[in-house]
Amino acid sequence: MSLLSRRRLLAATLSLPALQLHAQPAEPIRLALIEGLSGPFGNAGEAVFRNLLWATERINARGGVRLPGGARPLALERFDSKGQLEEAQTLLKSALGRGIGFVCQGNSSAVAAALVEALDKHNAREPHRRALFLNYSAVDPVLTNERCSPWHFRFDAHADMRLAALVDVMRTDRALQRLYLIGQDYSFGQHVLRQGKAMLAQARPDLVIVGEDLHPIGRVKDFLPYAAKIKASGAQAVLTGNWGNDLTLLVRALREVGAQVRLYTFYGNALGAPAAIGDAGVGAVHAVAEWHPNVGGAASDAFHAAFRRRFPDPKDDYLHLRMQVMVEMLAAAIERAGSTDALAVSRALSGARFDNRVLGGLGEAWMRADDHQLQQPLVVSVMDRAGAPGVEKEVEGSGYGFRTVHRLATADVTQPTTCRMSAP
Structure with a gap:
């Protein structure tokens, strides 16, 4: 190749868009954890964070969430409400303003009720930026009874x-x-x-x-x-x-x-x-x-052992099956919907089933369509x-x-x- 040819090839290469030179990482599907990560219940909030972080890591290790445009990883973002209701409401606005489509909270039914109400109003006002609320611990039954919402899904057994x-x-x-x-x-x-x-x-x-x-x-x-x-x-x-x-x-x-x-x-x-x-x-x-480390069985033992390898400090031994099931069911619903649109995912998650025995659980769990309350042993x-x-x-x-x-x-x-x- 002549010197002139090499120069022309170099010039053409430099003019290519960056995307053609280096594959860009897929845009993550972001989850907002709005929880008291400091204050009187900060230990409970941090324990939840470890559970949800591990759940997202496990899905990402499998290649992420499969969508028509290609697989996308999950990304968990922390929002510290300090256990305060007003702070949690402010953080919800912040998360929604940043385009996050999935909000996770659970350590307080009072906070959960306020967030559900705020999200209902937001989704009605801005349908192009709708989001879902995923509840792993707020167990006041009113949240799936009188105050139920198509945008709220509870994965814990209620009170x-x-x-x-x-x-x-x-x-x-x-x-x-x-x-x-x-x-x-x-x-x-x-x-x-x-x-x-x-x-x-x-x-x-x-x-x-x-x-x-x-x-x-x-x-x-x-x-x-x-x-x-x-x-x-x-x-x-x-x-x-x-x-x-x-x-x-x-x-x-x-x-x-x-x-x-x-x-x-x-x-x-x-x-x-x-x-x-x-x-x-x-x-x-x-x-x-819904589970504890000594329920028995090879799947349960392997599930617990994997968590302990990820978080070896004995003080961090706070593992709840429902938090893993929540993220697994969300990922599966996004895949079924073929989209991260809140309405499409809500429809895919409503009535969905998940055999939690693959994680060491006690049997099949299903999201009751009538009220979005997970039913489980x-x-x-x-x-x-x-x-x-x-x-x-x-x-x-x-x-x-x-x-x-x-x-x-x-x-x-x-x-x-x-x-x-x-x-x-």
Whole structure:
């Protein structure tokens, strides 16, 4: 090739668009995590972030989300609401303004309700920038009943489903005669106490409620007065929906005053609660969930082991199957829709099914089209020392774990809905 030819080839090459010289990475599908990542429940928010980060990483490792124009990765973006409702609303506007089409939140039903309302208005006002709200933990039943929305999908069992599982265990515990109720003073905590009494009145009319308390959420530093009241009441057990530090501080106070009570909890199996309870929790602390590390089976063991390899610090051992299922079902719905458009994805996700046994779960989960509430099996477990029969894996390096005491099929926990969802 002559010198002139080489110069002409170089000039032609330099004039090519950059896209022809270097393949550009596919634009990611962005998910906004709006959560309290600092403040009194910052540990719970960071634990959620690890779960969702791992879920997106696993999908990206498989090549991402397959779309007609080519596969695209998922990208999780953090928005720290500090646990404040007003801050969460401001961050929602910011995420939507940046064109993010999928919003994730869960650690507060009050915040979730405000975000659903704001998103409904936004989607009606700006249909070209609609978004979906993916809820992994806000379990006030009203969110899929009176306040249901075509843009909201809940992947956690709501409070009545969880209560049904716990009440089913208490139904057979005839030695239990005196129960104390305590909860956080906001929509979810109020509902747990109100509905807990109603369910128990049907299942155990002989059971006496010896006391009940609602306390400010995230603001009580000393639970000793509450613990002293529980002990003085003669209660044999406590039913609570408390989560995060409000649960950890409560169980520490109960231990300090020497209250010998069983605990029926929504979240007593994580975020420091087992270590705080110690030996007093052996055989006494019950938790309800869609999965726990000792449910057994090769798939469950592999699922847990993979998470521990990704996050080897024992303190980070907070793994929830539903958060993985949420991201898996979202990715599958985007692929079925062939688009990231919120309306198309909403239609694809409504009624969708996912066999969570591939991740070690207990059976098929399905997103009920009537109210966008995920229907799934649940399991009740009880705290025991690590290494005891059925407790191969400990929680958060605490020396304690949980073993299964009761499994409930989807039909056993499914609840009716009053949702009258309007078409978008």
